Amino acid sequence: MIYVLIVLGLFILMLIIGNIRIVTQSSAFVIERLGAYSSTWSTGIHVKMPFIDRIAGRVSLKEQVADFDPQPVITKDNVTMMIDTVIYLQITDPKLYTYGVVNPMNAIDNLTNTTLRNIIGELELDETLTSRDMINNRMRIVLDEATDPWGIKVNRVEVRNIAPPKSIQEAMEKQMRAERERRESILKAEGEKQSAILVAEGQKASAILKAEAEKAAKILQAEAAKEAAIREAEGEAQAILNVQKATADGLSMIKAVNADEALIKLKSLEALQKVADGQATKIIIPSDIQNLAGLVTSVAEIAKK
Numbered sequence: 614m615i616y617v618l619i620v621l622g623l624f625i626l627m628l629i630i631g632n633i634r635i636v637t638q639s640s641a642f643v644i645e646r647l648g649a650y651s652s653t654w655s656t657g658i659h660v661k662m663p664f665i666d667r668i669a670g671r672v673s674l675k676e677q678v679a680d681f682d683p684q685p686v687i688t689k690d691n692v693t694m695m696i697d698t699v700i701y702l703q704i705t706d707p708k709l710y711t712y713g714v715v716n717p718m719n720a721i722d723n724l725t726n727t728t729l730r731n732i733i734g735e736l737e738l739d740e741t742l743t744s745r746d747m748i749n750n751r752m753r754i755v756l757d758e759a760t761d762p763w764g765i766k767v768n769r770v771e772v773r774n775i776a777p778p779k780s781i782q783e784a785m786e787k788q789m790r791a792e793r794e795r796r797e798s799i800l801k802a803e804g805e806k807q808s809a810i811l812v813a814e815g816q817k818a819s820a821i822l823k824a825e826a827e828k829a830a831k832i833l834q835a836e837a838a839k840e841a842a843i844r845e846a847e848g849e850a851q852a853i854l855n856v857q858k859a860t861a862d863g864l865s866m867i868k869a870v871n872a873d874e875a876l877i878k879l880k881s882l883e884a885l886q887k888v889a890d891g892q893a894t895k896i897i898i899p900s901d902i903q904n905l906a907g908l909v910t911s912v913a914e915i916a917k918k
Contacts, residue, residue, distance in 0.1 A: 632661045634668070641707040643670040653707050670711040676703045676768065679718060683774070684726045686733040688741055692781060696733065697774040698725055700756065702767050709764030717763055721756070725770075728755045738777065745772050 635658055636642055642654040645667045661668070683697040700721065704710045714720045732751050733741055741748070749770050757767040777785070 628663050629660065632663050632666075634659050634661065639674045641672045641674060642668050643672065643707050643711045645669040650708060650712065670707065672704050672707040672710055674704055674707075676701060679721060681722050681725060683776070684729060686730050688733055688736060688738050690737045692738045692777060694733075694738075694741070694778065694781075695774075695776040696729060696772060697776075698729060698752070699771045699773050700725060700767060701769040701771075702760070702765050704764055705766050706764030709762065711764075713763035717760075717765060720763070721760060721765070724756060724759055725752070728752055738781070742775060742777075745775075748772055 634642065634654070636654050636656050638656050640656070642659070644651045644654060644661060646662070646665055648667075650669070651666060679700040679702060681698060681700070683695040685693055686696050687693050702721070710717060729748075729752065732748055736744060736748075749772055752770040753767055756770060760767055
């Protein structure tokens with residue numbers, strides 16, 4: 614009897630130990646009791662009842678990355694392209710994730726394909742290639758609302774790759790090449806235009822400076838000529854003043870020595886002699902030349918004495 618009890622005790626102990634479960638961080642266990650949902654185990658040590666409780670699902674609460682295969686979609690202008698999407702999701706309710714839908718990741722894959730086709734079908738090719746942010750945002754909103762009853766939250770959706778047909782790619786490359794050549798031509802023309810403008814402005818500035826320099830030179834020349842003329846006029850005026858002053862001094866001296874009329878006539882004769890020595894062709898003889906001759910004879914006699 615004792616052995617039976619020991620065996621029974623060991624069996625119960627092993628049964629209890631075998632039903633101990635440790636739930637790790639960022640994980641959750643969904644427990645069913647007699648086929649119905651019982652509880653959700655969080656991080657820690659838990660013991661389930663043997664033969665009654667069952668672990669219905671082990672769920673990771675970490676953010677997951679769902680990378681689905683590229684899907685063919687048709688744009689509004691009837692261009693077929695392959696689009697590859699990546700979804701970042703997180704399980705927020707292990708119970709809803711376990712019981713909400715069969716094979717949740719497959720359901721998300723199908724939902725992503727249909728949503729992507731609906732969105733791309735409303736856009737043309739050019740809009741599809743330039744509206745990735747809009748596509749990502751719309752897909753995230755639609756998927757997040759659709760997966761909320763499954764206990765899944767869609768944090769982010771990224772369109773990783775858009776692959777148009779090869780013919781479209783070649784046409785786009787030609788268009789891009791033509792656009793680059795056009796921009797290059799425009800930039801080259803703008804550069805030449807700017808260069809011509811700068812050259813013209815330089816020539817204009819040079820001509821203005823040259824004209825201003827010539828004007829300044831003419832002004833300086835005019836000022837110099839004016840100054841020379843003023844100085845020449847002042848010299849002539851001074852010479853005239855000197856002559857007038859000398860004449861006035863001579864008259865004053867003659868007046869001071871009480872010169873008589875005979876001396877004045879003698880001076881006139883000397884002046885006449887100087888005039889005769891010049892290049893003049895005509896000599897005007899005063900009417901009283903005889904008196905002057907007599908005066909000269911008298912002066913000679915006085916000199917002999």
